[in-house]
Amino acid sequence: MPSLPDALPQPVQTARRLSRYLSRMVDSQPWLGAALAESISQPIGEADMQRFLAAREVVFGGADGALRPALRQLRIWVLCHLIVRDLACNAELSEVTETMTVLAEVSIRHAHDVLRAALVERYGQPLSPTGWEQELLVVGMGKLGGRELNVSSDIDLIFIYPEDGDTGGKKVISNYEFFERLGKQLIQALNDVTEHGQVFRVDMRLRPNGDSGPLVCCFDMLENYFVTQGREWERYAWIKGRVLRGERWSELRNIARPFVFRKYLDFGAINAMRELHAQIRREVARRDRANNVKLGPGGIREIEFIAQVFQLIRGGRDIALQVRPTLKVLALLPERGILSAQAVDELTAAYVFLRRLEHRLQYLDDAQTHDLPTKEADQALIAEAMGFADYPALLGALDAQRKVVSDQFDSVFGDPSEEDHSLDAAWTNAEDTEATTAALGELGYRRPQVGAERLAAIHCSPRYSQLPNNIRSRFDALMPRMIEVAAATPGPDDTLTRLLDLIEAIGRRGAYLALLQQYPQALRRVADLMSASRWGAQFLTRHPILLDEMLDARNLDSTPDWRAFRANLAAELDALEPDMERQMDVMREQHHAQVFRLLTQDIAGLLTVEKLADHLSELADIVLDLTLPLCWRRIKIRHRPEPRFSVISYGKLGGKELGYASDLDIVFLFDDDAPEAAEVYTRLAQRTNTWLSSQTAAGQLFDTDLRLRPNGESGLIVTSLEAFRKYQMESAWVWEHQALTRARFSAGDRAIGEAFERIRCEVLRMKRDLDALRAEVLAMRKKMRDAHASKDALFDLKHDAGGLIDVEFLIQYLVLGHSHDHAQLTGNLGNIALLRIAGELGLIPTELAAACADSYRELRRLQHRQRLNDRLSRIDPDEAETAREPVRALWRHVFGE
Secondary structure, three states, X not given: OOOOHHHOOHHHHHHHHOOHHHHHHHHHOOOHHHHHHHHOOOOOOHHHHHHHHHHHHHHHOHHHHHHHHHHHHHHHHHHHHHHHHHHHHOOOHHHHHHHHHHHHHHHHHHHHHHHHHHHHHHHOOEEOOOOOEOOOEEEEOHHHHOOOOOOOOOEEEEXXXXXXXXXXXXXXXXXXXXXXXXXXXXXXXXXXXXXXXXXOOEEOOOOOOHHHOXXXXXXXXXXXXXXXXXXXXXXXXXXXXXXXXXXXXXXXHHHHHHHHOOXXXXXXXXXXXXXXXXXXXXXXXXXXXXXXXXXXOOOHHHHHHHHHHHHHHHOOOOHHHHOOOHHHHHHHOHHHOOOOHHHHHHHHHHHHHHHHHHHHXXXXXXXXXXXXXXXXXXXXXXXXXOOOOOHHHHHHHHHHHXXXXXXXXXHHHOOOOOOOOOOHHHHHOOOOHHHHHHHHHHHOOOOHHHHHHHHHHHHOOHHHHOOOHHHHHHHHHHHHHHHXXXXXXXXXXXXXXXXXXXXXXXXXXXXXXXXXXXXXXXXXXXXXXXXXXXXXXXXXXXXXXHHHHHHXXXXXXXXXXXXXHHHHHHHHHHHOOOXXXXXXXHHHHHHHHHHHHHHHHXXXXXXXXXXXXXXXXXXXXXXXXXXXXXXXXXXXXXXOOOOOEEEEEEHHHHXXXXXXXXXXXXXXXXXXXXOOHHHHHHHHHHHHHHHHHOOEOOEOOOOEEOOOOOOHHHOOOEEXXXXXXXXXXXXXXXXXXXXXXXXXXXXEOHHHHHHHHHHHHHHHOOOOOHHHHHHHHHHHHHHHHHHHOOOOOOEEOOOOOOOHHHHHHHHHHHHHHHOOOOHHHHOOOOHHHHHHHHHHOOOOOHHHHHHHHHHHHHHHHHHHHHHHOOXXXXXXXXXXXXXXXXXXXXXXXXXXX
């Protein structure tokens, strides 16, 4: 066993020059040199630590007697091992922090088990009123919870137990008393300084009510505290909360998660975090600690704040962001468009640099310090330990890293509304409509008085005057900027009106105001969208959670990855099982977000009407396909593991021409011989329809129309495959066969979908009398025109002669009349492709088919333009005349009228 420095391994001798603590321990602990010589070639793990403790129990005489000295010697060995590995063997930062975290976990669990056993022997097991054994859950907070513990850190703990009750021994005490005694003894076992030193300083101030609160609390008390008294900084602290021991951790997690992670985006966290950071900055300045690498400008805490503010903002919706380690959180931000990859790389490098420097400061004397040394000798040691030629070189590198952090911190937490705005007076004095009218006129508003009167009405409304002060300050900061961005759009008056509709809808929701206040680029994008589309403005006002989409410019040019979207949404819905209400909301939120992304691309001119319809139709198919299993799980009596059930889509969805606000025309089919099948699948169909059409807090997915099922509204809501075929072959009207030309399988059992397609083709290929078919089609078309065509001079893009319905009827007639001889007409390929095929087959002139296809595209484009601005599909006839003429010509060619 070595006792002289020259008998120690070279890495130990190298490291002891840079750590007075290591040198003292090697000299004072005769067993340490041999232990280090044996261990420094590789990291220490949990099993190594447990073997060390078991061996010390023999030396010190059993678990009770060995507890304190064994834990302290374990800490000496682990810390000295890390010092050598870090300073002489180039251990990664992750090894250092993980080993220290494991040391804390092993120490806590070992001390707990020994101390609890003694208390149980005296008082019996703590029990709930129903006789269930109770346990102490030890929650690690801060860097311990995040598995980022530094080498001389204290540990932040919270003690929780599930239920009140009493112990079951001869001497009865309450569960609270039992766990309070256990908690106090655990703190002493770790915190007390003995002749062997100390294991960890223990800090309990993060518990409910801090130092003035009870040492331990039960689940009910904790939950009540979160609801009634929990503060913003405690949400920040609980992000890293992790149960170190205790089996009922999932129950505790379910209590803490709603407090920490809000259900919706929480941009108000930026202001709360900014205020917390300002308090820290004031304390640093008061104590003259600018050279503190943790709390000073550009220090470790600022990097942690950057990561954690986005966890608070988005963690409720994005479960992946609920991870605890700082570097893991940062790594998730680029793929979400929150920070750039370069920014995260720079912050990661700075974090590693600062944490390595922090450890070297602590290696000197095992002191819990983050301050740079003032003595020249210590400065030289730190510079050498960090790999620099001298201390000024180290300071230069440190200043560069801290500048990176400060710049990123300011970009995230800087308050854009701190400076005065030139239009502040226009809003502050909004009730002076004459002055406001003049100000709006100077900005280019065409109806300034209307805008001024609207602003005055908002400013003097009880709704505004009753806003809480913190929300009103955000409201006031936002209004001048809203007036300014609206003025810069092509239609400033309409844009301002729509923006004011939005702000009145979100006026009491500070998080949304904070988003627009914090991110001027988001406000500009909102204004651009509202200027371009009245429908988009209304959609955003109904679903303000979508404001977050305006932060990420990548949404403008990223092609949807529907396979990934489906997989991610399916996983999220499964994780929420059995919370049906939340599943319904999440599905709506995700659907709305995808629709909104497509809308932004559409307005930017990046999507054709056809491509947009393809995307919207695929999105609807995904929603349908994910809805079925969720509803099936909720059928109490299921006669098979998977339903033999499918959704058939007709109309816009069936033809893959879905628009933003299109209904879903759907039919439910099943193929199952079980006696109870019809009843079970009726329930499934009803649940599915309710799931899709119900209005929840997150809105609605779709309006659904089930009237195209056999026998319409008087028919059963679900139909067997066999009954469906029989109806189509024997009883269906011609118009129902017309509808079948645009029908397809959308979701559910694919075998049923394939069988449906065979039936569809069989029906479409029935031999028909062309004269009788022509008469039926013309009669139905006349009926529709009489009911819907324009009664004024405007042209109805859908219903009037030469419009969209005419194109659809032409194609349906050609498909029904000629599929018997030409099977290729049965494909559900879309109207444009079917026109081309009909031309190639010689059923209609090729040139006229192509011209009609172009007309169909143009009519759809015009209809889409009208819907984007929430207008009726009726326009000046001259605007559509060129598109109408080929349709009317083809109509005359096919029908002779």
